[in-house]
Amino acid sequence: MPYTQGKPLCPEEKQLLVSVKQYFDRNKTEFGSRDSAAQMTADALGIGLATVNRVMANYRKDPDSIKTLPQFRGRPAYSVDMSHQEAIRTYIRKANLKGSHITLETIRDFLKDKSEEESFHISTRS
Known part of the structure; x- marks a missing residue:
């Protein structure tokens, strides 16, 4: 599993981690290892033990x-x-032609109406 330190795990990687950990839990006695199943999972996937414990x-x-x-x-x-x-430029031009007062909040509301799934921080629009 190619892993970059500091990069969050995607859902597929988390599912793989859970599956490998459950496999080692079931078959730990067959391997004859003194390490915990979490440690064997961390070693097998090349990630940290804390990451395995956190995801589990x-x-x-x-x-x-x-x-x-x-x-x-x-x-x-x-x-x-x-x-x-x-x-946004078109919105501002239309508002200027009407003589409307434009604020960051009105631009934010316009963007929310245009794209509901995205959020826009106030500092992004200034």
Whole structure:
């Protein structure tokens, strides 16, 4: 399993990890190893023991948790995606022609109406 340190695991990798851990739990006696099933899983997949324990703890709490996509970490992008820029410019031009007052909140509301599944941080629009 190609693994990059710091990169979140995708759902397929989590499913693989759970399957390998369950395999080692079932067949631990046949291997004759003194290591725990979690340690053997970590060694087999080339990932850390803490990662195995964390994924398995989440899996035991909620088995559907391994199907969720990793959350975006870090700061939001400081510019609006190119696909939205022309729509924003058109919106601002129309508002200027009407003489309307434009704020970041009105632009945010416009973007929410246009694209419901995306969220836009206030600093991205300024």
